[in-house]
Amino acid sequence: MSVRPASSGQEARGPVSASLQAGGGVPEVQRGSARVVQSFSAVVANYIQSVQKSIEAKYDLSGHPDNLTKFLIEEQGVPEDASLDTTPRSFIEYLTSPSASAIGPIPPQDLSYPISNYFISSSHNTYLTGNQLSSDSSTEAYKNVLLRGCRCVEIDVWDGESPPSSPQPDSPGSDSKSGLREKLGFFKKSKKTPSEAPKSQGTKEDTIEPWRSNTSERAEPRVLHGYTATKEIPFRDVCKTIRDYAFVASKCPVIVSLEVHTSHEQQEIMVEIMETAWKGLLVDAPTSTDDPENLPLPSPAELMNKILIKVKYSPKPPPEPKPEPKKLEPIDTSSSSSSSSDDEAPAERAAKPKIIQALSKLGIYTKSYHFKDFDAPEAKIPTHIFSLSERALLEVHEQVPHKLFEHNKHFLMRTYPHGLRVTSSNIDPVAHWKKGVQIAALNWQKIDAGTMLNEAMFAYTSGWVLKPRTYLSLPPAEGMQVMPTIKMLRLRVTFFAGQDIPLPLDEDKAKDFNAYVKCEIHVEPPGGKTKEQVKTNRNNDEAEYKERTKTAKAGQSPDLGGEVIQFEGITVDEPTLTFVRFKVIDDNMFRDELAAWACYRLDRLRPGYRFIHLYDANGVLSKGVLFVKVQKWLEDVSGAH
Structure with a gap:
């Protein structure tokens, strides 16, 4: 086992690869070895040695190599029919592989349904x-x-004011430092409705041609947040x-x-x-349809x-009706006060x-x-x-x-x-x-x-x-066979220790970092939240179910003491829409600050001895990890409801 001293201070930051930033949808291969822990800090190493001893005693790992497979199935939740050709030779080799990550592999993606099903x-x-x-x-x-x-x-696309390559002084694309009030006034003033836009240069009233600015170069659409002081960019560059x-x-x-x-x-x-x-x-x-x-x-x-x-x-627009030949009406000379149809108000054209x-x-x-x-x-x-x-x-x-x-x-x-x-x-x-x-x-x-x-x-x-x-938009016969099930969730997480935890954004001294871990379960009730339930958590920053560990005073490699956090009796009707979030927080006298986090779909949170790989407060995947043991149970209680 490779043991190294804990790091101190915040790591130097350079350009960040987008593939390491949180968001979603980045294939695992693009993150390379980001999910691998190659060496351990002293506090993590101590817990690993203790866990290894208990596993070796329980499964007699030295007696037969197949016993490690038994451990993976019983403790780590590896399916019995999974391919185990690459089974590690030891517990330590297992922990230093991506297989020890708390996030499980995605199931095969079926992309054959209509797009409304995703x-x-x-x-x-x-x-x-x-x-x-x-x-x-x-x-x-x-x-x-x-x-x-x-x-x-x-x-968001707005009318262009000038050629994209040469912004005018005090325009939203220039480098002038006009105040917020002036910028807001500029955008309000510059908004054009189609009727206010400069007339096209066509020979017919309905001819539409790209209009041109005073520089004789055509102005092009721009992208910005309207009626604000946000800076614009050319629509062409966005495309x-x-x-x-x-x-x-x-x-x-x-x-x-x-x-x-x-x-x-x-x-x-x-x-x-x-x-x-x-x-x-x-x-x-x-091109084969008659009804687009x-x-x-x-x-x-x-x-x-x-x-x-x-x-x-x-x-x-409906085709304009062909004008009918004008009929000549006999002139009524009996009254000098009669009016002709030419005196009537013309019919209004349909709005464009x-x-x-x-x-x-x-x-x-x-x-x-x-x-x-x-x-x-x-x-x-x-x-x-x-x-x-x-x-x-x-x-x-x-x-x-x-x-x-x-x-x-x-x-x-x-x-x-x-x-x-x-x-x-x-x-x-x-x-x-x-x-x-x-x-x-x-x-x-x-x-x-x-x-x-x-x-x-x-x-x-x-x-x-x-x-x-x-x-899903299943055919009626198939859809009738799909019924939601209600499950009762029990989740138990044992927190051993952490290493290389990134510091909060405003902290630069590891010795002042006092960490605790908050664990939350985000789950919507089967019928969804009511207005009142939404109002009580307007910022959506915390879940209804949350627990935390004690504060550890050990810098960036906190000893969490094997503390257990447990949740009981949480109703879940869809595990793929239930989420477990871990937040590592700096315990401050005045205001606790987020240092790092991880979030998993419940169905992808793997049981067993795991490493939770952490993002920093800016959403960048760091070297920080938590060594934990995850146990979860989902009991079907549909018949009880």
Whole structure:
């Protein structure tokens, strides 16, 4: 056994690989040896030696090599039919392999169901690097989340003010240091409706051409958070970045969610840019159908390496009626006060749609409609998608929970944080997945409970995760055979010690680091939380079930003393939507601070003697680990309810 002294102080930080950042969807192979513990600190080594002695005595490891296999099956939860050709020769060899990690391998991914049957790793306001009011927008943000496994990105698009390569003084793209009030005023002033946009230079009133700025170069759409002081970036650059990084971490489809605030002229430019930048990547409409409005949803397997555009649906305008020949009416000379039809007010023209046809038709399988109710005609269109804020979704769930759940078996839905989350805090994605919502959009620039749970859902996957069996759009005969089961959970975790625990962000002295571990279980009740239950935990930062260890005063290699934390009698109806979160916290006099964390789906948390690999407070996978023993029991109590 290799034993080394504990590290001291915070490690020097350089550029961080996106594959080591939390988010979800990054294949394990891209993280290399990050899940391997090659040597042990003195405190961890002492506990390992003690555990090894008890295992050797119980299983007589020195008597026969097959006894180690017996230990792996009985203590470590390895299936009896698993391939054991690579069984380690000793307990220590086992602990220094990835097999000792607390996170289990993902089951084989079945990508053959229609796309409504999957949870999709998704981001909100992807362009932002920080808060929702004044942070920079950056193409690097798109590169980062795509390399972290994100499969749905958002772009807010506004009219361009100047050529993308030469920002004007005091414009949002320049380096001027104008104050927040001035910047807010600029954006309010600069917003253009289609009627306020400069007239096109066409010879006909309905000709749409890219409009041009005073520099004679055409202005192009820009990306930013409207009516805020966030810095803009060119829409063209965002599209290029998505093209270059969309299919590096995963080959599964990417959904681009467009929030369009541009004039019709600028929408034409958007279409031109997207069709050029994403040539060969944009999903094509099937040519064999006679009814493009009612296409069946394809599977992710059919959309590999394809980009889907989510954009508001705009119906095709009806053909203008041909003018009828004007009939000559006899002149009535009997009254001088008669009026002719020319004196009547002309009929008003139909309002122009917000989204032009050229842009709307790119939303082939992800046509966005305004949600009215589940009985509206558009709610039955296979390719529709509704987007609801977290508050709107809660209202719908309160009123028609069954209709909401059944709808989301067959059709796509997206939810996102409400506008008052200006610090980029996140929704609880578990509450939304529980309602069958496929796209729970999160602010990936913020590491909080939301992004931790998202990491647990999508870790080592393709970014698309098949829903539980009772959530699928199965044929009626097959669906009737799938019934939810109620289980009672018991979880017992023994905490031995930790090593290389990263320090909190504001701490640089290991001797001042006094750590304790908080263990939480995130589980939604079978019927979902009520409004009142949500209000009591508005920030979603803590779970209903939580316990903590005593504080250890041993720097970055804390001795946790083999303390046991136990949970009893927790009702679980879906283990794949139940999560266990571990937080290592610095016990401070004034305010406890997060140092490190890990989060696992309950079905992927492996029993036995394990290493919990920790992310630091910035969401970067560190060398820090906790040595623990995990025991879990799930008893079926469906018949008792």
